Amino acid sequence: MVSVPSAGGVLNEDFIGAAVPSSDGGGVAIALDGVSPPAYGETGCVHNPAWFVARLGGALLDLAVTHHDRDLRRCLSEAVSRTAAAHVSTCDLRHVRTPQATVAIVRWGGDEAEYLVLADTVILMESVDGAFSSIIDTRLDEVRARAEFKESNARLRKFVAGTEEWHAAMRAHQEFVDDGFRNKEGGFFTAAGDPGVAARAVHGRLPRAQVRSVGLVTDGAGRWTEVFGRGSWEELFVTLKKQGARRLIDAVREIELSDPGRTRFPRGKMHDDASAVFVEL
Numbered sequence: 001m002v003s004v005p006s007a008g009g010v011l012n013e014d015f016i017g018a019a020v021p022s023s024d025g026g027g028v029a030i031a032l033d034g035v036s037p038p039a040y041g042e043t044g045c046v047h048n049p050a051w052f053v054a055r056l057g058g059a060l061l062d063l064a065v066t067h068h069d070r071d072l073r074r075c076l077s078e079a080v081s082r083t084a085a086a087h088v089s090t091c092d093l094r095h096v097r098t099p100q101a102t103v104a105i106v107r108w109g110g111d112e113a114e115y116l117v118l119a120d121t122v123i124l125m126e127s128v129d130g131a132f133s134s135i136i137d138t139r140l141d142e143v144r145a146r147a148e149f150k151e152s153n154a155r156l157r158k159f160v161a162g163t164e165e166w167h168a169a170m171r172a173h174q175e176f177v178d179d180g181f182r183n184k185e186g187g188f189f190t191a192a193g194d195p196g197v198a199a200r201a202v203h204g205r206l207p208r209a210q211v212r213s214v215g216l217v218t219d220g221a222g223r224w225t226e227v228f229g230r231g232s233w234e235e236l237f238v239t240l241k242k243q244g245a246r247r248l249i250d251a252v253r254e255i256e257l258s259d260p261g262r263t264r265f266p267r268g269k270m271h272d273d274a275s276a277v278f279v280e281l
């Protein structure tokens with residue numbers, strides 16, 4: 001597993017981890033992506049995203065590996081509660097931009113493999129017969145496909161990244177997303193201050209014997225597929241498996257540097273924290 005911050009000297013707001021063996025002889029792999037605070041406006045919190053994502057990721061890894069008999073949704077719910085308790089006395093956790101994260105977790109043990117995904121960190125899987133599958137929470141993409149989202153995004157693209165006009169349009173776009181869709185019915189959900197969000201995660205179980213290998217990828221590495229179109233999710237998974245997480249992320253950085261103006265591949269951030277985990281069961 002490899003996690004690379006967006007730039008040197010900047011705190012990495014992704015969190016990855018793996019633990020073997022769990023209390024039933026299996027294991028756990030997780031990847032979280034802390035949502036960057038808005039470049040404009042407040043979060044209601046005195047902590048930074050790295051503080052939040054390390055707390056939440058650490059708690060989730062602990063709970064999942066220690067309590068193999070507890071459903072992953074319950075583990076996530078308890079991890080959110082534990083993290084909330086660590087700053088509810090100083091921070092407003094009901095703020096729409098309270099620190100929050102995407103979550104992907106896979107746990108295997110006994111006869112089962114269990115998975116959970118919330119927001120845009122993805123799980124990729126290969127079965128013993130070589131078949132590929134992906135586990136994706138599509139709600140953010142559904143928001144991005146809406147006409148009003150595209151209009152708001154199109155206004156942003158009229159300006160050169162980094163200019164005053166671009167910042168004004170970016171601020172308006174962020175507020176549009178926060179007010180209309182962030183942790184709202186009909187929008188998309190992240191792990192923030194409300195433990196109830198665990199019930200909204202994409203969750204399921206498979207016979208463990210069916211699973212040969214698993215990949216977990218935050219969107220900073222998933223750009224290879226989603227933004228740069230270098231290949232499908234399956235092709236990304238093959239790259240991760242055969243060349244390794246470091247090579248995948250290096251390839252993402254090379255493409256980003258080849259498009260410094262963000263014109264060929266429009267994207268909010270020049271680079272993003274990028275993480276990939278590969279597990280062979």
Ligand SMILES: [Zn+2]
Nearest residue numbers: 045047087091
């Ligand atoms: Zn806080």
